[in-house]
Amino acid sequence: MTDPIYTALTLSTVISYQNCLEWSDDGQLCVLTKSAVYILTPNHGIALSTPPDVMAPIDDQSSAKPLGWYKTMIDMSSLPMRAWAELSDSWGTLSLGSLDVAVQAVTCSPSGLSSHGRCVLAVLNTNMEVTLWEGTKNHLRGEWNMIENVTDHLVDTVTFNGPNHEEGVARQEKVLNAQATCIAWSAQPDFGMSPSLLLDASLLAMGNRGGSVTLRRFSRSHDQSGEPATTAVARLEICERWITQLAWSKWVASGANKCTTILAYAMSDGGIGLLQVSQTLEAAVPLDAFVDDYNVKRHVRVDVEQLREFAVPPDKRGITALKWVDVPGRNPILVSSKAGTIHLYSLPPSPFPPMHSPAHWYGSRSLLIQIQRSSAGSSSLAPVSGLFYARDRDALLLSLSDGSVHAILGFSSEPTWDPVPTSSSPSSSTTAMVIDEGEQGDSSTSGNTTTANLGSGNTPTVKDTTITRSSDMPITSGILTKSSRSFFVRAYQHTSPGGLSMPDYMDVNRTDGFVPYDSCGTVAWIYEVSRPTDFSYKHEAKHSCVLLVTPFWSADDQWVMTMVEEKMDKTGNGMRCATRVAPVHLLRGIFLQLADTTRFDRLCRALLNILDHDIQEDPSTAVTIPEWTKSYSEEIKIHLRKSLATHFFGWGSLLRIRMKLALADGCWKLCQDAEMRNECGRVASAQLTAISHRVLRVLVRHLTAIVTTLSPVDVPFVLRVVVQSLLPGSPLDLSSEAQALSDKVNAMTAIEPGGIGLHEICPACRVEVPLQDITQATCLKGHTWTRCSVTSFILSTAMVRTCIGCNRKALLPPSQSSPDESVNDSWTPVAARSWVVKELLEAVDRCLFCGNTFVRIV
Known part of the structure; x- marks a missing residue:
């Protein structure tokens, strides 16, 4: 079966420098061209109602959700x-x-x-x-x-x-x-x-x-x-x-x-x-x-x-590439390149004592690049256009600008090129050459080269739920280069005018960028067709390059499940909170693998077991907010905003539930079986409820701490929080804390049941809308309105922002509205014209439920 090309996107531009691709922590791919920076965002994990700007797959019949891209750019030519x-x-x-x-x-x-x-x-x-x-x-x-x-x-x-x-x-x-x-x-x-x-x-x-x-x-x-x-x-x-x-x-x-x-x-x-x-x-x-x-x-x-x-x-x-490679369980390795050689350097274990093992080498290594002939422009002296570490293979993959792809195997223990070739090996014409420049530790396991699985065996039927493992074929520079050339030939035929032309040996797929799309063998890379023997001038307007997203090997089901378990692991989410990497970036590779319908059918049950496990941990019960003893001032507004943001987005366990919710929602959308779809919905609903209760508990404890600074204008919102905390299904401790807050507010301020802003009015028919559901509001005449995911107010204004991960909407914070909008707040609900609500909206710069960023569509 032919491997799919998830994207073959043509960009009419000039690539002037190597290493032109880079991922951001928001999950956006930056493409560096001569006069602009293209910013491309894959649609995996994105739930906006607006479709992607471009979709260009080739032979991708197995994906339930083909890869599309949102596209924008930074024009540098006018500066x-x-x-x-x-x-x-x-x-x-x-x-x-x-x-x-x-x-x-x-x-x-x-x-x-x-x-x-x-x-x-x-x-x-x-x-x-x-x-x-x-x-x-x-x-x-x-x-x-x-x-x-x-x-x-x-x-x-x-x-x-x-x-x-x-x-x-x-x-x-x-x-x-x-x-x-x-x-x-x-x-x-x-x-x-x-x-x-x-x-x-x-x-x-x-x-x-x-x-x-x-x-x-x-x-x-x-x-x-x-x-x-x-x-x-x-x-x-x-x-x-x-x-x-x-x-x-x-x-x-x-x-x-x-x-x-x-x-x-x-x-x-x-x-x-x-x-x-x-x-x-x-x-x-x-x-x-x-x-x-x-x-x-x-x-x-x-x-x-x-x-x-x-x-x-x-x-x-001259140095043509420089990058640190993080290898779990050891010091990072510095990879650099010069014409014809790759240099590796690892610090001795003294700076970071825990990161060392006798099986790990340190010091300096140099490896001579071996030519991989795929076109007339093949050369071992070509500059490196991208590199990354494939953990499941313990291999460093690097691409040269001549279109060849090379693999350094045993990267963490004993770096070398391809394994010793046999007569039937596809790369039998290459030999490995290593120059040892530095000191090496006791490498008792240096002969063990980690190899994982390439390609799958017999394809199971759609209903087969057995988790599979692939065969143990190693990756080599020869295999990777042939795969790269094969993808180039197919993309060339697809993107060329008429789709009938075929590249020959004289056509070089000059590669200028090479980055991983996921940790399962899928790579994003960009090339331009060139002919070294053609010396005629080519105007910049005639230049075009093609961005490809292709699988260089097929990850087995077990490795995909390992990736899911690691993303949901407790130990790593504290670090992810500190670095603030967007969940859509962390889960991108998983969503790509699960888009394969046959793989998803095999893994759905195992995924739900992971997502439904260990959801009871609640760090919000340990949140202690000291009582504010001063009067109302600008100081309390700053402290409240900072504290809310810290407790909403600083807990690793809360981020873990948000990522589980995002994955459960994705499974619900992909699932075709009615029974499994209901099970996905049940898991997602449990996680959604868990997040809501944790957010409400943080709000209740902050409002209790500042209760002495509240004015009558602030009371309606406080009572809304109390009502939400008393809804059926709320934990008893949360309900009791909310009731205690209500008692304190009642003791301070006389509140009428029909006070202004306490009850909402339907914007269409002016009928009262009861607060019975925090996601949507329905009046007695059947008009339905979306509620703000942060404050629960009815959204009847265009001054909203939309989460890219789950499509939930929230009111704009004052700092993101125009000067006229921030001064004239008539577009906000009456009960939202409180300083507490404004600071809450400012504190929430990401979705409270999935942790992704907002966009303003209107």
């Missing part, structure tokens, strides 16, 4: 270009990239940094300028705006007031330090707090022509404070050469409230050095706050140390 010559007339500061400005690099911030709670993109162009961008109303299909030109703030330090003859070399050095050559954004460190702090401690690293590295911190509240979006926290003078590439390793706990990472930097002479960056969360000053009041500027200390050892010594050959 004004900086004239560096106005700052310095030195030859050393000359910018050749200004002759034809193109986008050179893009890096994505962790999720939750933008004003809408999403990712921020940093974009570097060939004129050595860095800009920051964020999505506004709709980050899937709408406009992205520039929020800061970082280079402007760097240039401000260059300005001199004295005459030119007094500036000399000092001006040139400052200009060189303002000319960025590479960028990389770190992940969020996890300081081990519970609930996790919603604290932005990520760092944007920038290398420059002056040989220094600057670490900058993004501030989400820059709009209100009037400060720059990023501020410098550290700067190190490294060398007298250009810094050409940067790569962050993962953060590792290295002490109490302390995290450490390694920042690798490549220099123009071919050397790679290391910086050890540590962040320490210092004790917060006790304040009258509901949660620990940490401020990243005052309470997070950054320490940077330059390590003496070179990961790769300089040899005058």
Whole structure:
């Protein structure tokens, strides 16, 4: 059976740099082209009523939900270009990239940094300028705006007031330090707090022509404070050469409230050095706050140390790729490439003592790339266009720009190329060559190369529910290259005009990006057809590339179930809360695998057993909110918003239930059997109820703590929370707490049963609507209205936002409405014109039920 091509999307653009694909923590794929950054979002896990912008599958008959993409872009062609010559007339500061400005690099911030709670993109162009961008109303299909030109703030330090003859070399050095050559954004460190702090401690690293590295911190509240979006926290003078590439390793706990990472930097002479960056969360000053009041500027200390050892010594050959690879159970491995060679480096176990095993190697390794002939342009000297680690195979997959795909097997224990070939091996013409450059630990199991399963055996019938395992065929560079070429030929026939032309040996599938779509062998990669023997000029308008999403091997059912269990595991969700990775990004690969109808039928029962297990854990019962003893002020509004956001999105167990709900909803939509569909609905309903009760308990305890600051305007909303907590099926302890809150409010304020805002009126017929269901409202005449998923008010206005993961809607917070809308709040329900409701809406920047981000469609 022919493997499907999930996507073969043609983009009429020019790819000017390698490694042009990168996933964001919001689950969006950034495609780097010459004049724009395309932002593509797969529809797996997305439940919006609007269909995807593009769908381009080939031979994908087995998918119940074909892969589609939402599409938008950041146009960089209209940005004004900086004239560096106005700052310095030195030859050393000359910018050749200004002759034809193109986008050179893009890096994505962790999720939750933008004003809408999403990712921020940093974009570097060939004129050595860095800009920051964020999505506004709709980050899937709408406009992205520039929020800061970082280079402007760097240039401000260059300005001199004295005459030119007094500036000399000092001006040139400052200009060189303002000319960025590479960028990389770190992940969020996890300081081990519970609930996790919603604290932005990520760092944007920038290398420059002056040989220094600057670490900058993004501030989400820059709009209100009037400060720059990023501020410098550290700067190190490294060398007298250009810094050409940067790569962050993962953060590792290295002490109490302390995290450490390694920042690798490549220099123009071919050397790679290391910086050890540590962040320490210092004790917060006790304040009258509901949660620990940490401020990243005052309470997070950054320490940077330059390590003496070179990961790769300089040899005058340029670095073409640089990336840290995280391997479970050991120190991360730094992968770099030069023409014809792959270099591996692993730190000795001293910096991270727990991350070491005698079976793991450390030090330096070099592997000579072996040519895989698939076209006239095949070469072992081609630059690396992408790489990633396949954990189920313990293999590092990397793609070269000539279209070949290579696999380093036994990556964590004994890295080598393909296994020893046999006479019948598809890659019998290749040999493995390894140069051992460094020290190696006691590798008693170095001969054991982990191989997993490729391809499946006999396809079971639709009704077969036996979980299958695939055969034990290893992956090799020869097999992967042939698969890549086969996918290219099929896509070429499908996307070419008329669909009749066939590529020949002279046509090269020049690959410029190669990233995993999931952890089960599916890869997203992009190519452009080229003919090295054709020297005729090709205008930019005639260039086109094709984005492919293809399975290089078939994951077995057991591995898919392992992925589900790991995503639902208790131990990992605390870290995911700290990093704020969107559930739609975490579950994307699972949704792709379950879209196969035959696989889903086999796994549905086992999936429900996992989703229905261990749902009783409730951290909200341990939430303690101290009573507010002061009067109402702006201070309490800030503390309430921060505390609500922390308790809504900082608990790993709550994130776990949200991910279970998202997966159960997905199973319900895919299930064709009526009995199993009802079972999926039952599981999803149980998780939905569990989330609602946890959210209500957090609200009740916060409202109880601030009850003395409430005014008559705030009371209707408080009573709505009380009514919801007393609905049938609510836990007894929640109902008793809500009743106690009601008694306190009644003792403070005289409340009439028909008070303004306490009961809602149907917007259509003006008939009273009882609060009996928190998801929808139905009046006595049968008019049905959707309720706000945050406040439960009837939604009869266009000022709403929609969750991309479950399509639930919520009222807009005041900060996201226009100035006229925020001043004139007549569009909001009467009972919603309370400062408590406004702070609640501001605190909820993600869906309370599935944890995904919102978009504003209207």
